[in-house]
Amino acid sequence: MSSALQIVWVYPDLLSTYGDRGNMLILAHRAKLRGIPAETVEVRSDQALPYGDIYLIGGGEDGPQALAAQRLAADRGLHRAVDRRAVVFAVCAGYQLLGNSFFAKGAKCDGLGLLDLHSDRGPTRAVGELAGDIDPALGLPMLTGFENHGGRTHLGPEVKPLAKVRAGIGNDGATEGAWSGTVIGTYSHGPALSRNPALADLLLRWATGEEALAAADDTWHTRLRSERLGAAGLV
Amino acid sequence: MTENKLPLRASLAASVSRTAAALSRATGRGDGSVIGGRLGMMIDPDLLAHLAAGRRIALVSGTNGKTTTTRFTAAAVGVLGDVATNSFGANMPTGHTSALARAGATPYAVLEVDEHYLAQVLKATTPLVVALLNLSRDQLDRAKEVAMMAQLWRDALADHPDVHVVANADDPMVVYAAAAHAAAGDGRVTWFSAGQRWREDAHVCPACGAHIERDEADADSWRCATGDLVRPAPQWTVDESAVIDPEGVRHEVKLQLPGKVNVGNAATALAVAHRFGVSPADAAPKLAEVASVAGRYAQVDRDGRNIRLLLAKNPASWLEAFDMAEEQPTLLSINARDPDGFDTSWLFDVDFAPLRGRQVLITGDRAYDLAVRLQVNDVPFTHVKSFDEAVAAVPPGRLEVIANYTAFQDIRAELDRVV
Ligand SMILES: [Zn+2]
Numbered sequence: 001m002s003s004a005l006q007i008v009w010v011y012p013d014l015l016s017t018y019g020d021r022g023n024m025l026i027l028a029h030r031a032k033l034r035g036i037p038a039e040t041v042e043v044r045s046d047q048a049l050p051y052g053d054i055y056l057i058g059g060g061e062d063g064p065q066a067l068a069a070q071r072l073a074a075d076r077g078l079h080r081a082v083d084r085r086a087v088v089f090a091v092c093a094g095y096q097l098l099g100n101s102f103f104a105k106g107a108k109c110d111g112l113g114l115l116d117l118h119s120d121r122g123p124t125r126a127v128g129e130l131a132g133d134i135d136p137a138l139g140l141p142m143l144t145g146f147e148n149h150g151g152r153t154h155l156g157p158e159v160k161p162l163a164k165v166r167a168g169i170g171n172d173g174a175t176e177g178a179w180s181g182t183v184i185g186t187y188s189h190g191p192a193l194s195r196n197p198a199l200a201d202l203l204l205r206w207a208t209g210e211e212a213l214a215a216a217d218d219t220w221h222t223r224l225r226s227e228r229l230g231a232a233g234l235v
Numbered sequence: 236m237t238e239n240k241l242p243l244r245a246s247l248a249a250s251v252s253r254t255a256a257a258l259s260r261a262t263g264r265g266d267g268s269v270i271g272g273r274l275g276m277m278i279d280p281d282l283l284a285h286l287a288a289g290r291r292i293a294l295v296s297g298t299n300g301k302t303t304t305t306r307f308t309a310a311a312v313g314v315l316g317d318v319a320t321n322s323f324g325a326n327m328p329t330g331h332t333s334a335l336a337r338a339g340a341t342p343y344a345v346l347e348v349d350e351h352y353l354a355q356v357l358k359a360t361t362p363l364v365v366a367l368l369n370l371s372r373d374q375l376d377r378a379k380e381v382a383m384m385a386q387l388w389r390d391a392l393a394d395h396p397d398v399h400v401v402a403n404a405d406d407p408m409v410v411y412a413a414a415a416h417a418a419a420g421d422g423r424v425t426w427f428s429a430g431q432r433w434r435e436d437a438h439v440c441p442a443c444g445a446h447i448e449r450d451e452a453d454a455d456s457w458r459c460a461t462g463d464l465v466r467p468a469p470q471w472t473v474d475e476s477a478v479i480d481p482e483g484v485r486h487e488v489k490l491q492l493p494g495k496v497n498v499g500n501a502a503t504a505l506a507v508a509h510r511f512g513v514s515p516a517d518a519a520p521k522l523a524e525v526a527s528v529a530g531r532y533a534q535v536d537r538d539g540r541n542i543r544l545l546l547a548k549n550p551a552s553w554l555e556a557f558d559m560a561e562e563q564p565t566l567l568s569i570n571a572r573d574p575d576g577f578d579t580s581w582l583f584d585v586d587f588a589p590l591r592g593r594q595v596l597i598t599g600d601r602a603y604d605l606a607v608r609l610q611v612n613d614v615p616f617t618h619v620k621s622f623d624e625a626v627a628a629v630p631p632g633r634l635e636v637i638a639n640y641t642a643f644q645d646i647r648a649e650l651d652r653v654v
Contacts (some may be wrong), residue, residue, distance in 0.1 A: 012438075013438040013439055014439070017372070018372065018578065019580030020583075021583050022580070022582075022583030022608075022611075023545075025612075029610075044438075064439070067444065101640065144581075146577075146578050176363040189580065190581075191583040194583070194604070194607045194608070195610075196531070220603060220607050223603045223608050224603035224606070227603050
């Protein structure tokens with residue numbers, strides 16, 4: 001086992017539609033800024049899930065999503081990771097498959113049961129700016145992102161919403177995403193962390209056990225955030 | 236079919252289409268191909284089929300390179316005579332209708348086709364040849380999934396057993412689209428290879444879902460792990476500056492357009508023209524005459540700077556643009572308006588590392604998305620608020636401009652619509 005922080009991108013061969021690589025790159029970049037040694041690992045769906053400190057799961061179409069859920073269920077590596085409180089950050093299709101069930105290609109599919117939630121199809125496709133006030137327990141500024149999904153997600157009592165929706169749809173127009181322990185899922189798709197550097201730092205803090213990280217120069221992230229929150233009518 | 240043999244209704248429709256297009260041009264509302272085609276098709280819904288009848292037509296489709304390849308192919312087929320073509324990039328049926336109506340009686344046509352419309356245009360035009368270039372992610376917030384496009388193409392070809400296909404052997408998605416057509420009869424498909432830089436959309440076999448395996452030693456070779464889809468042996472290939480034909484004859488192409496990708500586009504054009512009976516030796520010099528394509532690759536001199544415009548719309552085309560651009564000051568401009576798609580996530584699918592060491596300037600509606608991407612990529616940059624500011628910020632000499640669709644159009648407008 002390496003002493004460097006292991007950032008594992010789960011199944012980019014199946015779940016990588018649009019800039020999902022960004023979350024891995026941003027975490028590695030922000031770790032490096034703080035002098036934290038980090039390694040990134042891309043795991044194909046025909047490989048066993050390795051040990052990791054942070055697992056990233058991206059978005060994808062129905063077919064690959066269902067296949068990824070089957071392979072992760074058989075592999076059990078992600079379950080073991082959650083048991084030892086490794087960090088999991090999942091977006092879109094990756095978020096849905098962490099739940100108890102989801103819909104793909106018109107059929108109900110078993111999820112991994114790592115978050116107490118289930119997903120089905122909504123009446124409309126949610127495409128556009130997404131923003132919301134993040135659960136105060138996480139101590140983060142407003143979430144901003146871009147969503148593109150046809151799902152609706154219903155949260156059970158074991159998880160908390162990641163945010164209360166201020167713009168866009170998220171889970172159901174009221175809440176967006178979910179979290180429990182060190183597992184977070186969101187409909188903010190693709191490189192969600194590019195607009196939410198404080199969320200990236202939270203994942204790094206959880207993974208390293210550090211209470212606080214050295215300040216980073218977030219000039220461009222901050223400008224991007226205010227521009228996009230402005231576009232969503234929230235500034 | 237020549238105009239005087241068109242059915243009366245089609246003849247009227249074609250005339251209205253041309254008049255509307257001319258009016259649209261005269262009033263400065265663009266080149267008129269869309270409005271002209273739309274009006275004509277309202278009068279005669281089968282106008283495209285009527286205008287196509289009796290002509291020898293090539294269709295060119297794919298995610299990237301279709302405008303340039305269409306231009307090259309029209310130049311190559313032009314050895315035979317006038318060629319009708321939609322050179323303004325209006326690549327949906329209205330644009331095809333307008334192009335054919337405008338062209339009059341010439342028996343040759345080369346049409347760029349939006350990949351979503353290939354089935355419809357195949358049906359309407361019964362072409363001699365279809366060139367299938369590549370399929371990769373492009374505006375996924377509304378476009379179809381890549382494997383689904385490959386399936387649509389495959390289904391479309393199944394309805395047209397007589398069409399000859401010129402297809403890219405390096406792209407597993409294209410090979411899947413053309414494989415059944417190739418298997419159904421000898422010599423129905425001509426394969427070309429031009430090397431493919433972008434591979435992120437072809438990790439998984441579109442036929443069976445197994446992994447596509449690549450050989451480290453031979454970068455272009457690939458095969459599905461189950462063996463049901465394997466790279467076909469290409470008949471037309473390229474090297475740095477030449478196209479090699481099926482007989483192994485090397486044709487030097489002295490292109491004005493930069494990049495290896497354009498040597499590949501030239502190979503496709505020569506392979507298509509060959510089906511029209513044009514020899515590559517006759518066609519190759521015609522390709523060297525193409526200096527820019529709808530403003531792309533155009534060079535403009537301003538204030539001692541030689542500005543070159545490169546269009547890059549999606550991750551695959553950004554990689555090609557980095558290959559084309561010289562190691563000179565480079566301006567990147569990103570918008571996310573309707574024609575671009577509203578989602579900028581794809582910026583993280585592009586590795587901007589090739590720009591390290593150059594003076595990089597950024598601008599456009601979504602410059603901040605790009606700023607974050609470049610920072611994470613360790614590429615230093617300066618943000619400028621306008622094109623003029625960019626020109627002033629670089630020393631005399633070459634300024635490379637790489638922009639996505641509407642950003643490119645904005646800069647073209649600034650440079651007085653260079654052609
Ligand atoms: Zn296969």
